[in-house]
Amino acid sequence: MSRDICIYQEFLTGVHRAKIESAAAQAGFVPHFFAPDQFEEARECLQRCEVLYAHSPDLLRTAPASLKWYCCSYAGVDPYCKDPSVFANPDCMLTNSNSYGVTIAEHVVMVTLMLLRRMPEYGAIVRDREWSNQLPIRSIRDNEFTLLGTGNIGINVAERLRGMGAAQIIGLSRSGRAVPGFDAVSPISRLDEILPSVKILIMSLPGTPETVHILNRDRIALLPRDAYVINVGRGTAIEQKPLIEALNSGRLAGAALDVMDPEPLPPDHPLWEAKNLILTPHVSGNMTLGYTCDVNVEMFCTDLLRYGRGEPLKNLVDRTRGY
Amino acid sequence: MSRDICIYQEFLTGVHRAKIESAAAQAGFVPHFFAPDQFEEARECLQRCEVLYAHSPDLLRTAPASLKWYCCSYAGVDPYCKDPSVFANPDCMLTNSNSYGVTIAEHVVMVTLMLLRRMPEYGAIVRDREWSNQLPIRSIRDNEFTLLGTGNIGINVAERLRGMGAAQIIGLSRSGRAVPGFDAVSPISRLDEILPSVKILIMSLPGTPETVHILNRDRIALLPRDAYVINVGRGTAIEQKPLIEALNSGRLAGAALDVMDPEPLPPDHPLWEAKNLILTPHVSGNMTLGYTCDVNVEMFCTDLLRYGRGEPLKNLVDRTRGY
Numbered sequence: 001m002s003r004d005i006c007i008y009q010e011f012l013t014g015v016h017r018a019k020i021e022s023a024a025a026q027a028g029f030v031p032h033f034f035a036p037d038q039f040e041e042a043r044e045c046l047q048r049c050e051v052l053y054a055h056s057p058d059l060l061r062t063a064p065a066s067l068k069w070y071c072c073s074y075a076g077v078d079p080y081c082k083d084p085s086v087f088a089n090p091d092c093m094l095t096n097s098n099s100y101g102v103t104i105a106e107h108v109v110m111v112t113l114m115l116l117r118r119m120p121e122y123g124a125i126v127r128d129r130e131w132s133n134q135l136p137i138r139s140i141r142d143n144e145f146t147l148l149g150t151g152n153i154g155i156n157v158a159e160r161l162r163g164m165g166a167a168q169i170i171g172l173s174r175s176g177r178a179v180p181g182f183d184a185v186s187p188i189s190r191l192d193e194i195l196p197s198v199k200i201l202i203m204s205l206p207g208t209p210e211t212v213h214i215l216n217r218d219r220i221a222l223l224p225r226d227a228y229v230i231n232v233g234r235g236t237a238i239e240q241k242p243l244i245e246a247l248n249s250g251r252l253a254g255a256a257l258d259v260m261d262p263e264p265l266p267p268d269h270p271l272w273e274a275k276n277l278i279l280t281p282h283v284s285g286n287m288t289l290g291y292t293c294d295v296n297v298e299m300f301c302t303d304l305l306r307y308g309r310g311e312p313l314k315n316l317v318d319r320t321r322g323y
Numbered sequence: 324m325s326r327d328i329c330i331y332q333e334f335l336t337g338v339h340r341a342k343i344e345s346a347a348a349q350a351g352f353v354p355h356f357f358a359p360d361q362f363e364e365a366r367e368c369l370q371r372c373e374v375l376y377a378h379s380p381d382l383l384r385t386a387p388a389s390l391k392w393y394c395c396s397y398a399g400v401d402p403y404c405k406d407p408s409v410f411a412n413p414d415c416m417l418t419n420s421n422s423y424g425v426t427i428a429e430h431v432v433m434v435t436l437m438l439l440r441r442m443p444e445y446g447a448i449v450r451d452r453e454w455s456n457q458l459p460i461r462s463i464r465d466n467e468f469t470l471l472g473t474g475n476i477g478i479n480v481a482e483r484l485r486g487m488g489a490a491q492i493i494g495l496s497r498s499g500r501a502v503p504g505f506d507a508v509s510p511i512s513r514l515d516e517i518l519p520s521v522k523i524l525i526m527s528l529p530g531t532p533e534t535v536h537i538l539n540r541d542r543i544a545l546l547p548r549d550a551y552v553i554n555v556g557r558g559t560a561i562e563q564k565p566l567i568e569a570l571n572s573g574r575l576a577g578a579a580l581d582v583m584d585p586e587p588l589p590p591d592h593p594l595w596e597a598k599n600l601i602l603t604p605h606v607s608g609n610m611t612l613g614y615t616c617d618v619n620v621e622m623f624c625t626d627l628l629r630y631g632r633g634e635p636l637k638n639l640v641d642r643t644r645g646y
Contacts, residue, residue: 102464106487110436113429117606123446126602129595131587133606139614141425163486164429264454272452279449283440283456291462 005031005304008042008054009073011287016297020053023301027308051307053300060086069093069307071300071315075100075152075285076234078207081322095303095315096323098152099295100285104232105156107284108202109164111256112140115200115228120254120276141165146194148172148214149204149233150179151323153285157202158182170194174210188214195222200230207234208322217242226253232284235261240271247274258284328354328627331365331377332396334610339620343376346624350631374630376623383409392416392630394623394638398423398475398608399557401530404645418626418638419646421475422618423608427555428479430607431525432487434579435463438523438551443577443599464488469517471495471537472527472556473502474646476608480525481505493517497533511537518545523553530557531645540565549576555607558584563594570597581607 005024012020017033024031029051034042043062046052052063053071057079060070065088072080077096080086087094114120116138125132145161147154150171158169158181168183172194176187186194191214195201201223205211215229216239223229229252231238240261246252254276263282265271271279287293303313317323328347335343340356347354352374357365366385369375375386376394380402383393388411395403400419403409410417437443439461448455468484470477473494481492481504492505495517499510509517514537518524524546528534538552539562546552552575554561563584569575577599586605588594594602610616626636640646 102462102488103460106436106462106464107440109487110433110440110442113433114437117430117433119433122603122606125604126595129588129590131604133604133609134611135606137426137606137611139425139429139612141429141614160487164432164483165425265452267452272449280445281448281454281456283445283458283460286456288457288460289462291464 002030003028003051004045004049005029005051005053006034006042006046006049007031008034008036008039008052008056008059010036011073011293012297013293016293019297019301020304023304027304029304029308051304057083057086063088063092065089067092069095069313071095071097071303073097073099073287073296073300076207077317078234078322081208081317081319084319093313094317094319095313096317097296097299097315099292099299101152101156102295103289103292104153104204104285105160107258107280108153108157108204108230108232109140109160111230111258111278111280112161112200112202112228114278115230115254115256115276116140116143120278139165142167144168144170144199145202146170146172146198146200147182147202147204148188148191149202149206150182150185151204151206153204153232154202155179155181157204192219192222195219196224198223198227200228203229203231203233203237205233205237206323207236212236213239215239215243220246220252223252225251228253229255231256232258235259235263244270244274247277250275252276254278256280258282325353326351326374327368327372328352328374328376329357329365329369329372330354331357331359331362331375331379331382333359334616335620336616339616342620342624343627346627350627352627352631374627380406380409386411386415388412390415392418392636394418394420394626396420396422396610396619396623399530400640401557401645404531404640404642407642416636417640417642418636419640420619420622420638422615422622424475424479425618426612426615427476427527427608428483430581430603431476431480431527431553431555432463432483434553434581434601434603435484435523435525435551437601438553438577438579438599439463439466443601462488465490467491467493467522468525469493469495469521469523470505470525470527471511471514472525472529473505473508474527474529476527476555477525478502478504480527514542515545518542519547521546521550523551526552526554526556526560528556528560529646530559535559536562538562538566543569543575546575548574551576552578554579555581558582558586567593567597570600573598575599577601579603581605 032045050068055074118135150173171182171185256278258280355368373391378396441458473496494505494508543565579601581603
C-alpha cells in the first residue's frame with residue numbers, strides 16, 4: 001500500500017516537482033500535485049494522505065484525523081497555532097518554512113537605506129518635478145541597529161548590515177541567548193531600557209500572544225525623535241494609532257511597514273497617509289523570488305527524508321508556543 | 324611672511340575647522356575660512372593665497388596667477404578640465420576629493436534593490452491604495468553585475484554587492500586593469516560584446532569627452548529586455564531619448580538615474596514620466612552625509628601635509644585627461 005503526500009502549491013516549477021518526486025521515492029512516498037484552482041481535487045486526494053505540503057488553513061480543515069504531518073510553506077504559522085481546531089488530528093506535526101531570510105533581509109536593507117536617505121521626501125520632490133538635494137542623510141556605515149527578533153530573518157539582516165559597515169548590532173529575543181553576528185543579545189524584558197537609545201529598530205517577531213502590541217504607545221514614546229522603525233514580522237506587533245500620531249507630528253523620524261493590521265489595509269485607513277512612512281503590501285517575504293522557492297522545496301525534501309527514516313523533523317513548530 | 328589658504332566651504336563643522344587648523348599649522352600655513360554668503364570676502368583674501376579649498380569655478384576664476392593648488396571638494400572636476408581658462412595659472416595643481424564612495428555605493432545598493440524588487444510598480448499600487456503583492460522579484464544574491472567604472476565608487480559598490488551574495492561582478496574601465504573585488508575587468512572597448520549578457524549595469528564614469536553618450540542608442544538596443552541600468556556618474560554618459568523610449572516600450576526592465584542632462588531637469592522633460600524609472604535629483608554623492616564630509620576634510624589635510632613637505636599630492640588630477 002502506498003503512503004501518499006498531498007501537495008497544493010502555486011509556485012512549483014518542473015525542477016521543484018522533480019526534486020520532490022525524487023525525495024518522495026527515496027522516503028517511500030507517492031506525491032500528488034495540485035494547482036491553486038484544484039482545491040476540490042486536492043481535498044479529495046487529501047483524505048488518504050498522511051502528509052500535506054501547502055499553506056491553506058481551508059484545505060487543512062478538510063484533512064482526516066489520519067494526517068500526521070502538515071508542512072506549511074510559510075514561515076508565520078500563527079493561523080494554525082491560534083486555532084487548533086484546524087487540525088482534525090490533535091497530534092498532527094506542524095513544520096514551517098523559514099526560506100524567506102534572504103528576500104526579507106534584502107527588503108530590510110532597501111527600506112533602511114530609503115529611510116536613512118530620505119526617499120519618502122525625495123519621492124515627493126520628484127513627483128512635484130522639483131530640484132532640491134540638500135536633505136541631511138545618514139548611512140548604514142558606522143550606524144547602530146536594534147533587531148527585535150534574532151531568528152532567520154534577523155541573522156540575515158545582521159549579516160548584510162555588517163557587510164555594509166554597521167558599527168553595532170544589538171539583538172532582542174525572548175531568551176536573550178547569544179546569536180552569531182550580533183554584538184549582544186538581550187532578553188525582550190529589557191526592551192524599555194533599550195528603546196531610548198535606539199537609532200534604527202528592525203522588528204521581525206512571529207505573531208504570538210506575547211508579541212501583540214509589543215511596541216505600544218508607551219514604548220513608541222520612549223524612542224528618540226530621530227529613530228526609525230521597520231516591521232517585517234507581524235502587523236499586530238505595533239500599536240498603529242500612536243505610531244501614526246508619532247510619524248505625523250514628527251515625534252519619530254520615519255517608519256517602513258511591510259505588515260500591518262488588518263491586511264489588506266482598508267482604503268480609508270490613516271496609515272496610507274502617514275508622514276515619512278514607506279508602506280509595502282506584505283511583499284518582503286512571499287514566493288515571488290526564485291531563490292525563496294528553491295529553499296522552500298529543499299526544506300520540505302530534507303524533512304521528508306527525515307520523516308521517512310522516522311527521525312525528528314528539522315523545522316518542527318511547537319504548536320502551543322506558536323513558532 | 325605667512326603662506327595662506329583660502330577655504331570656501333558650506334559643510335565644515337567646528338571639528339573640521341580644528342583639524343584643518345592643526346594640519347595647516349603643521350604644514351606652515353594660515354587657513355582663512357569663508358561661508359557661502361562670503362564670496363566677496365573670500366575673493367579678496369584669495370588674492371594673497373597659494374592654496375584654495377572650495378568647489379566654485381566662479382571663485383577660482385578670480386584667483387591670481389600665484390595660486391599653486393586648487394583642492395576641489397567634489398569628485399567630478401569636469402568643469403575645471405573642459406575649460407582651462409578658469410585657472411589664471413596654467414600650472415596650478417588640481418586635486419579632487421573622492422570622499423563619496425560610501426554614500427554613492429549605499430545609493431546604488433538602494434536603487435538596485437528598488438529595481439529588483441519592483442518598487443516603482445509597488446509605489447504606484449500603494450499610492451492607489453490597492454493590495455497586490457505577487458510581482459516576480461529578483462535578488463542581489465546569486466545575481467550578476469556589470470560595473471562601467473571601477474574607481475572609488477565601483478570598488479565600494481562591488482564590496483557591498485559581494486557582501487550580499489552577488490555571484491559575479493564584472494568591471495569595465497579604460498585600461499581594463501584588474502581591480503580587487505571584481506571577478507574580471509575588461510577594457511571599455513569590449514563594451515559591445517558584453518552588453519547583450521548584462522543583467523544590471525551600474526555606471527559611475529567621470530565626465531570626459533570619451534564618456535559622453537557612451538551608452539548610446541545602438542548600445543541600449545544591445546541590452547537584454549530584462550536588464551536594469553543605474554547611473555550615478557554623469558548624465559551625459561547616456562543618450563536619454565532612446566533610454567526613455569526603451570523604458571516606455573518595455574524594451575528595458577527599468578533604470579535608476581541620479582544624474583541626467585541637463586540638471587536641474589526642466590519641468591516638461593519626458594524623463595519625469597518614463598516608466599519603471601527611479602529618478603533622484605543628484606543626491607547620491609553630495610555633502611549631506613557626515614561621513615563624506617569627514618573623509619573630504621581628511622583628504623585635504625593629508626594632501627596639505629604632503630604639499631607642505633614638497634611631496635606629490637595624493638589626489639592630483641591630470642587636467643588634460645579630466646580625472
